[in-house]
Amino acid sequence: MLDLTEVILNEGKVIQYEVLIELEVLSYRFGDFRIIQKQPGTLEIEKKDEQKLVISGAFDLDVEFPCARCLKSVSRRLEIRPELELDLKENDYIEGYILDVDQLIHDEALLVWPERVLCQDDCKGLCPKCGRDLNEGPCNCADAPSDPRMAKILDIFSNYKEV
Helix, strand or coil, X not given: CEECHHHHCCCCCEEEEEECCCCCEEXXXXXXXXXXXXXXXXXXXXXXXXXXXXXXXXXXXXXXXXXXXXXXXXXXXXXXXCEEEEECCCCCCEECCEECHHHXXXXXXXXXXXXXXXXXXXXXXXXXXXXXXXXXXXXXXXXXXXXXXXXXXXXXXXXXXXX
């Protein structure tokens, strides 16, 4: 939470703040992601006119993601650079003279969210049958056909890799 009284009461005033983030987890419909490391960020806030604030800033968060193939924990840095113009009466971040920095960072993190996180570029993933991490070595079931009735057709596919 950040008190904006000084900015709101002085039109044209620009103030820079160093802000500590209190968030520990980024929670969305698709999962919860632990923040491993966070450093103080900066916000520059200007009152543009009677009803508007211009907010810009810089925040870096190291967030724990599951690898998209093998599910190992992977740390990735999110570089969050909010650039907003907020109406003082109609926004989700300011109530009275208080800015909810954590909610702002939470929402802005989605804009820089990685499409897919891998532990390594050539991650082999998990065996679909036994669940073994194939990065640690092959499993015994990898070559066995899942259904013996499909053995012949699998032979055909293995002979013609283009198919």
